[in-house]
Amino acid sequence: xxxxxxxxxxxxxxxxxxxxxxxxxxxxxxxxxxxxxxxxxxxxxxxxxxxxxxxxxxxxxxxxxxxxxxxxxxxxxxxxxxxxxxxxxxxxxxxxxxxxxxxxxxxxxxxxxxxxxxxxxxxxxxxxxxxxxxxxxxxxxxxxxxxxxxxxxxxxxxxxxxxxxxxxxxxxxxxxxxxx
Amino acid sequence: xxxxxxxxxxxxxxxxxxxxxxxxxxxxxxxxxxxxxxxxxxxxxxxxxxxxxxxxxxxxxxxxxxxxxxxxxxxxxxxxxxxxxxxxxxxxxxxxxxxxxxxxxxxxxxxxxxxxxxxxxxxxxxxxxxxxxxxxxxxxxxxxxxxxxxxxxxxxxxxxxxxxxxxxxxxxxxxxxxxxxxxxxxxxxxxxxxxxxxxxxxxxxxxxxxxxxxxxxxxxxxxxxxxxxxxxxxxxxxxxxxxxxxxxx
Numbered sequence: 001x002x003x004x005x006x007x008x009x010x011x012x013x014x015x016x017x018x019x020x021x022x023x024x025x026x027x028x029x030x031x032x033x034x035x036x037x038x039x040x041x042x043x044x045x046x047x048x049x050x051x052x053x054x055x056x057x058x059x060x061x062x063x064x065x066x067x068x069x070x071x072x073x074x075x076x077x078x079x080x081x082x083x084x085x086x087x088x089x090x091x092x093x094x095x096x097x098x099x100x101x102x103x104x105x106x107x108x109x110x111x112x113x114x115x116x117x118x119x120x121x122x123x124x125x126x127x128x129x130x131x132x133x134x135x136x137x138x139x140x141x142x143x144x145x146x147x148x149x150x151x152x153x154x155x156x157x158x159x160x161x162x163x164x165x166x167x168x169x170x171x172x173x174x175x176x177x178x179x180x
Numbered sequence: 181x182x183x184x185x186x187x188x189x190x191x192x193x194x195x196x197x198x199x200x201x202x203x204x205x206x207x208x209x210x211x212x213x214x215x216x217x218x219x220x221x222x223x224x225x226x227x228x229x230x231x232x233x234x235x236x237x238x239x240x241x242x243x244x245x246x247x248x249x250x251x252x253x254x255x256x257x258x259x260x261x262x263x264x265x266x267x268x269x270x271x272x273x274x275x276x277x278x279x280x281x282x283x284x285x286x287x288x289x290x291x292x293x294x295x296x297x298x299x300x301x302x303x304x305x306x307x308x309x310x311x312x313x314x315x316x317x318x319x320x321x322x323x324x325x326x327x328x329x330x331x332x333x334x335x336x337x338x339x340x341x342x343x344x345x346x347x348x349x350x351x352x353x354x355x356x357x358x359x360x361x362x363x364x365x366x367x368x369x370x371x372x373x374x375x376x377x378x379x380x381x382x383x384x385x386x387x388x389x390x391x392x393x394x395x396x397x398x399x400x401x402x403x404x405x406x407x408x409x410x411x412x413x414x415x416x417x418x419x420x421x422x423x424x425x426x427x428x429x
Contacts, residue, residue, distance in 0.1 A: 011251045018247065022239035036243040043247050107233070114229045132195065133230035136297060139197055158191055165226050 010050045013062050014043050020059070020135050021066040027130045028070040028123065029077075038073050042066040060137070060144035067127070067145060074123075117167040125160030132157055181209040186216045194223050196300050200308050207308075207357055224361075298408075299390040299397055301358045306376050306395065306410040309356065309365075315374055316352030316367045326353045326366070334364045338379040339403040339428075343368065346424045348375065358408075366402075368421070375411040375421060377402065400426040 014021070021042065025035030042065045053061055118126055131137045131145060143150045186209045192198050193206050210216045309315040318329040323340040330337035333355045342350040351367040351374070358378060366377040379402055387408060389398045396415065400407045400422040407425060411418055 007251070011247075014247060015244070018239040018244060019236070022243060023237045026237040032237075032240060035237070036240060036246070039239070039243060040246050040250070043250060047250075110229075111233045111235060114233045115235060118230070118234055129230060133227060134234065134236050139192075139195065154192070157195075161191070161223060161226050164229070165222055168226065168229055 007047055007050065010043070010046045010062075013058050014046060017059050017062055021063060023134060024063060024066055024127070024130060025070050027118070027126060028067070029073060030119075034073055034077070035070075038069040039066055041073075042069040045069065057141050057144055060141045063131070063135075063137075063145045064147065114164075114168065117164055120167070121160060121163055125156055125163060128153060128156040129160045129164070181205055183209075183213060183216060186210065186213065187219065190216065190220055190223060194220070194227065196297060196304065200304065200311055203304065204308050204311070298358070298387055299392075302378060302397055302408050302410050303390075303392050303395060305356045305358055305365075305378070309354065309367075309376065310374065315354070315376075317354035319352040321350045321352075323350065326350065329353060330355070330364050334362055336364075338364045338366060338405065340366060341428045343421075343424050343428070346420075348421055348424065370411075370413055370417060370421065373411055373413045373417075375409060375413060375418075377425065378408040378410070380406040380408060398422055402426070402428070 018039070021039045022035055025038045026032070029035050029038060042062075046062060046065050049065075118129065121129070128142060128146065131142045137145065139150050139153050142153045146153065186206055189198060189202065189206045193203055198206065210220060318326055320326050320329075321342055321344070323342055327337050327340040330353060340350070340353070344350070348368045348370050351369045353367060354365050355362055356365045356378070357363075358380075364379045366379065368375040368377065387397070387399050387406075389396065391397070395410060395412050396418055397408060397410050398418055400409055402425055409418065409422055409425070411421075413421065
């Protein structure tokens with residue numbers, strides 16, 4: 001691939017998957033500013049290293065770079081400032097969440113609850129669940145993004161779901177489930 | 181299959197990572213095991229919470245602009261335009277629906293076709309049925325036999341009509357899984373081709389048509405409910421079937 005072609009390729013790839021990248025960044029870093037910075041860094045890095053792309057799933061390649069930039073930012077931040085309290089993050093996110101499909105206070109309340117529980121999960125479970133459930137990646141793709149074996153993806157998903165299920169249990173009364 | 185083995189397979193099943201035979205074997209076990217049914221429902225609940233209730237953050241316009249500027253600075257080549265449907269995709273990705281109380285139909289538009297979980301589930305279900313000894317659980321061309329058969333097996337029996345006059349005789353019905361949801365399926369025939377009609381709740385999100393390995397998925401409505409139609413019929417005949425189904429009273 002020529003330099004020009006690879007640059008155009010990375011742009012198309014990044015733009016196509018910008019929401020996925022930013023969403024991952026938000027879930028890893030918490031706030032809009034850090035997530036946007038990390039995705040921007042990732043884009044610069046991806047453009048420079050496009051020639052190192054060795055085939056395979058392009059989206060996973062791009063998200064792996066985004067994730068590495070997020071983890072680097074997390075490391076720096078741990079040295080500098082204390083991480084925002086979960087409550088503050090949830091507060092800060094309320095505006096964005098409201099732009100989505102929420103219509104009633106109840107839906108919003110449930111959305112906040114799941115968000116809080118998800119953020120409370122250790123990062124390795126959280127990111128695996130985000131990639132599987134929200135970004136709809138396959139086991140293979142998640143393994144490529146996280147650079148771990150598929151078996152590890154499966155055990156993290158399983159553990160993450162079990163933790164979340166436990167945390168959410170009192171919030172989903174049987175009455176919510178029609179047809180079961 | 182025992183419960184230990186089933187427990188190991190429930191999540192890969194829900195994630196669409198099991199092959200047809202393994203999925204069929206698991207379903208056979210789950211059908212007769214209340215404990216595994218409950219476990220599957222619990223997993224479906226967690227999935228619903230994540231897909232329908234957890235926020236998916238959209239990249240802010242400012243970030244999009246930054247990337248664009250970066251791009252202009254580093255490359256003077258004409259840019260490859262991505263599909264301009266990011267908002268549509270966001271909206272679609274944000275919306276999940278709880279189908280029959282256990283599974284989520286998850287639709288994304290644009291480049292995500294291949295990962296469209298719902299389409300994958302529907303194709304997988306159709307192929308499993310074709311591979312099974314019989315694609316129907318109740319064999320009858322009589323709508324008065326098929327409809328009551330569904331009662332008690334699914335939350336709501338679909339309306340059943342025989343379209344033999346239009347060239348699509350009713351073969352029978354079955355109850356099948358789409359993801360973790362049990363839904364009624366009406367089976368029709370046209371020449372040697374079988375047509376599966378999955379009747380989904382009216383509030384299931386509208387899906388997109390899809391093609392895989394010579395099979396097509398298109399969408400229609402049946403008595404106000406959403407109907408996903410899967411078959412290897414050619415496009416023209418399939419479209420005709422869809423209009424017959426949707427127009428039926």
